[in-house]
Amino acid sequence: MGDDNKQGSSALEKRHRRRSLRLNQEENQTSALNTDEVQSRPRRRHLSSERSDMNNQEHTNRQISRRRTKGSIMHDEVTTQLPTEQAFMPQYLGSDNHINIGKDEWRLLKRKLKRPALVSLLNELVEKNNIDVPYRMTSKEQAWDDFQALKALDAGSLLHVNYNHARMSYQHPISLLTIDVDNTGSRATDPYFQAIRFTCKGSRVGSATDSWNDQESRRAVFNHILDQDTPFIDRHVIRKALGTRRYIAAQYRPAVAKAIFHYFKPKSVIDMSLGWGDRLLGFEASPYPKRFVGIDPDNRVIQAGNLMHKQLKQRSKKVELYNAQAESFKYEILEEKADLLYFCPPPFHDERYTDEESQAYKRYKTENAFIDHFLVKAVVNAWHMLEEGGVLVLDMGDLRGSKRSEPIRFVDSAIDAIVHKCQFARYIGTIGARINDRTVDGQLGARIDPIWIISKGTPSITEQALFGRFTSK
Template sequence: MQNKIDLKIFLTKFDIWDSWQEKFNLKNMGLFVSHAKPLIMSLDDLLRTDSLNKILKSILLDDNWDDIESIDVSSRIVGNTYVKKCIAAIAELEQREDYADIKLLIYYAIAIRFYIEKINKSVPTPSTKLSAEKSKEDFNRLKDIDPSCLTLSSNEGRKSSNYFMEEFRFSCKKEGKNVTYFQYWSSSSLIGRILSFLKKNDCIKPTLFDQHRSDIAPSQFRPASIKYLTYYITQLDSRVSITNYLNLCGGWGDRLVGALATPSIKRYIQTDPNEELLNATQQIYDTYDPAHETTVYLYDKPMEDLTKEELCPGGEKNDLVAYSPPYFKKELYHGENQSHLRYPTINEWVTEFLYKSVGVSYNALNVNGVLAINLADIKIPNGTLYKLTDCLVHYLENNMSHFFSKFSEPLIYPTTRVSNESKILLYQAKECTDVLPKRLRFSMEPWTIVKSNKAESKQNKIKRNSGQIVTDSSNESALPLTRANTNNAETQYVQNPSASILPYPGLFLPFGQNIPSAMPPFQAEQAAHSFNRLFSPFPITSNTPSSSTVKSKKIEPKQEKNKA
C-alpha cells in the first residue's frame, strides 16, 4: 500500500498552495485537502505523473475556468464534454491499479472548484419559484379546470402557493437532517452530492439538484387535491354540499389555494401555530381572491386552542374538515406552540394531538359532514416505523364509532415509496348526543424487547425462563415471553401490565421484521393467522401478570387457498 502525503506538500511543491491562498482562502483550500487527501499517492510517484499534475493545475487554478464553453456555474452546469476531456487527459494511467483513485481525484477537483466558484459568484439557492404573473396563471388554471379531470397527483396550483411559501419551506428542517435546504446549499456537504453527480453522469446539471431538494426541504400539499376531494365527496353522497371548510393544520397555504379555486366553498377557516406564515397566507388570499368572494378566517394558534366561535363563526358548523397533521417530528416547523414541542413523545403526540384533532373536528362538523385526514406512516432515523394510519383508523372505528362512520375507502396517492404511503382517510359525522369519549393514554411501544445470547450459562437461562417475575428500570413487574429466533439468540418480550395503556395492532414495526413487536391480547390470534405463526395469546383475564412462560412454535405456511 502506498504512503499518502499531506496535500499541502504537493501543492507547495508545484507552487499551487500560495496561488490558492491568494485566489481563494484558507477555509476553501482546506475543503480540497480534507476531501482529497486520502486519495493522494506518494510524492515521488506524483512527481513522475505529468498528465495528472497538468490537469489538476488546470482544474484548480485556471483563471478562466468558468468561461470554458461547457461550464456555467451560475446556471449550475458543468458539461460532460469538459469532464470527459479531463478524464481523457489521464488515459495513459488507465492500466494502473490505482486508476480508480486517480479518476476519483479528478472528480473531487471538479466538485471543489465548482463549489468554490459557486460561493464566489454568490449563486442563489435553486428555486422553483415562478414570477407573480406566472403564479397567477397557475392558480387560474386550477380554478378553471373541471374537477372531474383532476386526480390526487395533479400539480395545478402548486406554483401559486409556492410563490409565497418557498422561503419558509427552505428554512425548515426535516428530522434527521442537520441543516435546512438554504443551509445545505451553502455548506461543504454539497460537495459530496456534486461528486455523486459527476461519478454517475460525468456532468453537473440543474435537474440533479432539483431531484435532491425533496430529501432536504419539506414537501408541499397539492392544492388540486382539495378541489378533487370536494368533487369526490359530493359525487359519492348527494346529501353533502360543501360550502364551509375547516383546515385545522394550515401548512404552506396549499389547501387555502385549493379552497379559493373551488367555487362551491364560500367560507374557509385555517389555523397554524407558525406565526411566521400568517402574513404570507393573507397575501395568498388577497392575491388570488382580491374581491374576497370567499370569506376566510386565518389564525396563528394551535388547533386545540381554538374557541367554539373560531371553529364555527356565528354558530354555523362546517361541511368539511380536511387537514394534513404534522407527522410528529418528521418536519420541524417553526413556532414555540408546534405539536412536537407541546407533546414531545410519540405517545403524548398521538393522544393529545392526533386523537384530540378528531374530537375537535366532530364538534365543528355538521351531521353528515366529512372528516378527511391526510396521513402517512413515519420512519424515524433509528429505523422504527410508526404506523400512524393504523393507529388513527383503529381509534375512529372503535373509540369514535358512535360519532363517525367510514365514508369510503382511503384515497391513496400514487407513490413508489410503499412503506411510507400517504393516504386520505375519509369518515362521515353521525348524529350523536353522547359526550365524546375520554381519550385513552396511548403507548406506541408497549413492549420492551431484550435479546440475550444463547451462550449464557445454563443456570441463568433456566432462571430467566422459570416463570418468575422479571424487573427492569422502566417496568416493576412484567411477564417474560420467549420465542425461537434464527439469529442464535432468544427474544424476550416484557409486557407492561398497566390497564390504562392500550396498544394497537402492528403499530411498532422495526424494519426488516415481518412480525409486529407490539401485540395486544385481542390481536394475538389474528396475527398468528396473518403471519403464519403461532402465538399464545397473552393473558387478558387479569391485570396481574401470570408467572408462566409461553413459547411460540413456527408452523409451515398454509396452502394458498387457506391464506385468504
C-alpha cells in the same frame, strides 16, 4: 542610429504589451485552474457597445430575490447583484445567477480537474457569487398561469372507482374511490411558500436551506452530482441532488384538495394544519366552498397564505388564517360552523418545520402522546364546529414516520379514538390518493395512500364507491 533607437523602443513597447497581457491572464487564474488551462479555455466575451451595457444593467435590475430570513415570508425583491463583468467566473453562471455549466464546458472541467479541485471550484462559485438555494424558478406570472390551469381543471375527471391497494395493511377497510395523480397547481404556491418549505428539517437530516449554506454539506451535494455522472450542471440538477442528500418536504397536491371539494361540495372548510398552502390553493380554485379557515402554529405560513390569497384576487372567497395550535385553538371566535374539517397532521417526528416550542414534535415525545394529546385532541377540539352530516377528511399517511419497521398501527388507533370520543362520529371509508408506485404482480387496480373519511351523523354523500368495502390486507 536613430532607426536603431526606434527599433529598440518599438521592441521594448512590444515586450511591455506582452508582459501586460501576461499579467492580465494571470489575474484571471483561480486556485482551481492553472495558467495553461485558463489560456486554453474559450471565454465568453461581452459586447462593449452601449446596448450591451444597458442590457447588463437591465438584467441586474430585474433579478428577483429568492433569499429570505427566518420568520419572514417570501417577497419579490430586487437584489443587489454583482454585474456580470464583476462576477467570479461569469462563464459558469446562467441568467438566473446560478451555476449553469453546459455539456462541453462540464466535460472539459471534469477532464482537467481532479474531483477535490472541481468540488472546491463549485463551492467557490457559490461563495463568491452569493448564490442562493437552488429553488424551483417560478415567477409570479408562471404561478398565476398555473393557478388558472388549476381553476380550469375538471376535478370530477380525477375521481374513479377502482380496486385500491394501500402500501400498508390496515384494520379499517379501504373503499373503491380513487383520485388520480395530477400536479396541476403545484407551482402556484412557489412564490409564497417554497422558501419556507426548504427550511423544513427531517428527523435525521438538516433542511435544504441549512445544508446549502454549509460548505461541507454543499461538498456532499456536489460529490453526489459527480457520482451520478450528469452531463451538465444547473439549478435543476443541483436541486435534485440536494433533495437526495438532504430533506426537502413534499407538497400536498392542490388538485387532490380540489377533487375532495368537488366530491363533498362543502360551503365552508376548516383546515386544521395549513402547511404549505396547497389545500388553500385548491380552495381558491374550487367553485364550491366559499369560506376557508386555516390554522397553523408557524406564523410564516400564515403570513404567506394571507399574501397569496390577496394576490390571487378571488373576491368571492373568504379566508381566515390563525396562528395557533390545532389542539388548543379557541373555535368560539369563529362565526359559523363548517361542512368539512380537513386535517393533514405531520408524521410523528419525521418533519420538523421550526425549532419553536409550539411544534408538535417538541411537545409530544412519544407515539401515544402524539396520537392522544395532539392528533385526537385536535379533532375533538374542532368537532363541535362540524355541521351535522359534515365530514372529517383525515389525510395522515402512516404517521410512523421513520420508524416504519414497527408493527404499531398509528392510523387504526387514531381512527378508533376519534370515533369513540367524538359524538355521532362514524367511519365511512376512504378516498385513495393514487401514487406512482406500481401494483404488485397479479393485482388489479391502483396503489394509493388512503384519505380517511369520518362523518358526523348521517353523511350527505351516499355513493356506493365511498361506502364499498375492499380490505387492504
